Amino acid sequence: MDEFLTDESTYRVRLPIFEGPLDLLLYLVKKNEYDIFDIPIAEITRQYMDHIEIMKVLNLDIAGEYLVMAATLAHIKSRMLLPPDRAEDQEQEELDPRMELALKLAEYERFKDAARQLDEFDILLRDVFLRGGRMVLETEDEKLTDLTLFELVAALQKVLLAAPKETIHQISIGELTIQERMVELSQMILERGEMVFEDLFLEEPSRMAIVLTFLALLELIKDRVVRIYQAQPFGTIRLFRAVTEDA
Amino acid sequence: MPDAVEKEKLIGIIEALIFASEKPLTEDEIKRIVPDVSPREIRGALSDLRKIYDESSGGIFVVEVAGGYQFRTRSEFSEYIKLMLEEKPKRLSRAALETLAIIAYRQPVVRSDIERIRGVDSGGVVKILLERNLIRILGKKDVPGKPLLYGTTKDFLETFGLKDLKSLPTIREMGALFSEGDIEEQKTLFTTNDKNKT
Structure with missing residues (x-):
């Protein structure tokens, strides 16, 4: 919070509307040109928390999902600091702690792209229209x-x-x-x-x-x-x- | 079979039928109305008709959509039509498009799957898509809680000008880094995690 209080208690606000925590994370990954499968977790966590703080400052109702993601990021961060636990299942241990999140982001990105493609279609009643009459019936x-x-x-x-x-x-x-x-x-x-x-x-x-x-x-x-x-x-x-x- | 209907006339008949039809006109319907021509002749006439409109610089074209044929105005003239129609076009929000994309590619799909992919509650968006008749309930999934299964509607195809679901653009596949099995394994992992959360 303190780092947002810059000179003379003014805020610099730049807040695009995000669809959720994955959307926000993906935005940060793209902005920083990170590889989804090799995200510097500490840095992205910091930037993610920055955004959450801005939302808090704005008194926006932060959906619970954003906070769950914050906890997930913190958890991954801590796991990356720990040495591998030999006692646990060997196969599980070989997984990068970031993998789950990376796969989620990759999957979300696919559908975000698919949505963008759909939006580029000639959409009825937006780009293309039918013979009159029918439209009148529908109003x-x-x-x-x-x-x-x-x-x-x-x-x-x-x-x-x-x-x-x-x-x-x-x-x-x-x-x-x-x-x-x-x-x-x-x-x-x-x-x-x-x-x-x-x-x-x-x-x-x-x-x-x-x-x-x-x-x-x-x-x-x-x-x-x-x-x-x-x-x-x-x-x-x-x-x-x-x-x-x-x- | 006698060649009862000349090709030129058949094109004219089909053009008139498409014009007067309320819904996209199917090949079966044309066949029912002009029984003497073969499906092959109908398809040939349809293709000629589409070519005529595609080659002209007119304001309308023939589109193959939701299993039938329909006249639509060309997108380059949309601004003029919007000036004529007083009602503002109905827009789909980004959330609605995202949800619709997931349903279109993953159907039949339950709400929790949509929410797992988007990472946010999607109940409101699903409701809007249902109200706009872009999606429908296909049934209930045979798992505890019997969640509803969603899929797209014929209106979805008409709205996006799609012939059928197969003509949806193929979406980029996950990196070749993982085999399908790995991804499936990860998915089950997510699902169990999700369950633990609640």
């Missing part, structure tokens, strides 16, 4: 359904993708108050009664501000001040003033 009336956190995060990703990329922001700790943003947001939604998710971010120039707004929104949903609905998967997300139980 159903907006049926409001509750949505999961995942869909909300997916919506956040969309907003983040639209935001200027890879900018580095200098933010002092004093400005990092979700509380203030919560008050602003709840007032906005209470006044208007209904808002579209994307409209929350119209005035946010930086990724940091977007994340802050998003976290504030999550708090409001948790506190049951705001309710969110979506007509269909990936459709417009609408925010409503939550009706109080006794109203």
Whole structure:
């Protein structure tokens, strides 16, 4: 944590969105041009923990999987320091302690590549279209359904993708108050009664501000001040003033 | 068999049928409608029809998808179509594409396998893919807990313009460093580790 507190308590934040611990690890392997099967564990563990710390500082809810991976990395690191244990099964001992992780990363990378290939296909209703009519039939009336956190995060990703990329922001700790943003947001939604998710971010120039707004929104949903609905998967997300139980 | 339908006319008939069909038109359906022509003639006419569209600089082409044939607009004109259609195209997130890729190549597959490969909880993504009808439940795996088995749908093939599952691009295999047996062994190792974790 201390190494993040640089001059005058400012942070340098550069945070791509990762799909999980393997995605983060693979990113680090590629960035450093390591061989998946010969990863310098001590160094990658340090960089991995750096990222986790940034996520903690941002108060992001770090999925348990990230912490399990941190423990795995620490375990591998310690095993690499130990001399081989003669008492244990000989065959097991010959395995590089990093092998399990390397195979996992290699397998994940294969499917990540496969996903990228799929994305390059001419996708129906994105790149190629059918004769009219059918599309009209499929546009159903907006049926409001509750949505999961995942869909909300997916919506956040969309907003983040639209935001200027890879900018580095200098933010002092004093400005990092979700509380203030919560008050602003709840007032906005209470006044208007209904808002579209994307409209929350119209005035946010930086990724940091977007994340802050998003976290504030999550708090409001948790506190049951705001309710969110979506007509269909990936459709417009609408925010409503939550009706109080006794109203 | 008498040559009842001329080739030119057959191409025209097939073109009209594909145009009017709601779903990708199959060769069997053409055969049912024009019973006097042989499957070979149908395939020849289809191939000629595709060539006609491929060689023209028009806005549409014939694609062989999900076991049938269909007209689609060329991808180079997608921007114009998006301007016309008011609805925004439905995008698939990276998580959804990753999960879909795993299901497509590994089907039938259970959720825990998907999560083992991705290293994260994938329940939400699987739900979205089910809702968008890109995947379906194939059954239950005969192991303790009877987890659901997932596979891709016909809509998946149509969405990605695939003739069948065999036309999925082959994915890069693991390094030649390991024999398949080693990898299998490692996999069982992971599975037992996963079990110990929970």
